[in-house]
Amino acid sequence: MTFADLTADIRASAPGLRGRLEANAPLAPFTWFRVGGPAQCLFTPADEADLAHFLTHLAPEIPVTVIGAASNMIVRDGGAPGVVIRLSPKGFGEASATGDLIVAGAACPDKMLANAAAAAGLAGLEFFYGIPGTVGGALRMNAGTRSNTNPEIEGETRDRFVSARAAARDGSIVTLSPQDMKFEYRRSGAPGDLIFTQATFRGVPDDEAAIRARMAQVQAHRERDQETRAKTGGSTFKNPPGHSAWRLIDAAGCRGLRHGGAQVSEKHCNFLLNLGEATAADIEALGEEVRDRVRAQSGVTLEWEIKRIGVAR
Template sequence: MSQAVNYPDLTPLLGDSLDDIRGRLIPNQLLSAVTWFRVGGPAQLMFQPADEADLAVFLKALPDDVPVTVVGLGSNLLVRDGGIEGVVIRLPIRGFGQVEYLGGHKLLAGACVPDKKLAEEAAKSGTGGFAFYTGIPGAVGGALRMNAGAHGSETKDLVVNVNAVTRSGEIVTLSNEEMGYAYRHSFASKDLIFTSAVFAGRAQKEDEIRAEMAEVGAHREKAQPIREKTGGSTFKNPEGSSAWRTVDAAGCRGLQVGGAKMSELHCNFMLNVSDATAHDLEWLGEQVRSEALEKTGTRLEWEIKRLGKFVQGAEIQPFLGKVV
């Protein structure tokens, strides 16, 4: 499905500002190349800025009516087969992938820093509180947006402030309070593109931190299908329960649609086991939601972010169109 979609080139809309933009502009970049599921249609235009200032220049030049979507490492993301209209911004490692120790058990991390690397750099500086990031397969930008957490810890517990660029190209800084954190969510404007953040931990011996990191890593290795094409946890935990128990109780462990399958090792993980399309994966997810609602009365909510357009004639309704 992906290869059949081809969007008009947007670069002419940037006019003379093209000369001032230092990053990479790639029309019709297939997003299957940058998502862990390895599915999805093209971005009408992908932009990889050189740095925060370059991102601001680009956004100032981009017409206001062109939609902008940000993707990170692609670990918790499902891009539909019809691709994404407008501009997709993907921050590269070179300009946004560094961690700096600021002293006082504070670290400045770029939005493209893998969560696991942030945990590693915190350990080196004897800064505790970051070990849970060892088990989260994403990057700082996504962690900031969705308040990523595990093992009783959350991103909101560590954030001091967040640097971002607005849709109009203004560089701003938000406090922890202004991020508006809730469970697996931030109420910060969706138009903000996070570029970096300052985190604060606590003093802790490095060997103690590394023991915690090893425990988190061992748990993930044993309990999760980490070597598969997956997007991590598919559904958010319902209040007072866990998503995997709900999926299991609905009889959906190992359920398969086309090349998409719910993991038998951890049934809240959805896998691309055999050249699945995005349609296969989303259909499977909605089938699980439908079965869970019917058999357990629990309304599962997606944790995986789904973006883009359906291929015409292959649309998928929530809960497969059942009245809920």
């Protein structure tokens, strides 16, 4: 599918734009699943001011979608109409510590955030070391781990969160407190149009070597229990209250189930895999089949944790 080229009109309405604008830009290479169609228009802002300038002048009827590392996302095969905004580490990737606070740009990888905290002797952010997303995605998803088996290396974004900055759809810049973020399990209830640009987290002073030892534990757990090198979107479904999604999926006989080029992981059956040639439609259909089988077997309806954007081919 090829979309109409919006870039000339956008450039004309926002003179002085410094970021990169591309028409029909492939998104699959940016995603963990490596599937999906193009963005009608992909905008990579130079910095927060450039993003604000862009949004201020963008016609209100044009839909805007933001992606981070796309580690929790299926881009559908027909691509994403309107503008897709991807913050680049160049303008949004820094992480720095002052006292017990760490300020990180929204494109900073979670792993780098954990490293910056460790280098500053700040504990409590070790769990970020195992999450392959960015700070922006962590804010939207309240990313984290919580199984209560090893509280020392577990946590959620909300536990360490102090404040965030974001650009609203009209280009205004807002600051958000913990109350504004309305964090819940794997979501933030902050207005859906907000594009986070930066966040501040608080750590707890500790010995760097002890922090790094816990980060190594995080890494070891991942290597043992998860598909760390596969084309996947991580946990596909949220854990329903009182249940664990993987147990329900396993009990419904879905471990290893296939649809086209997509498969339910044998190792961690809440993960879906692109075996190499899957389309986004294969992966989404497999997810829906899993939901149907789980509903039939246990009566529980699984809710997608993975975000699906764009249109089918």
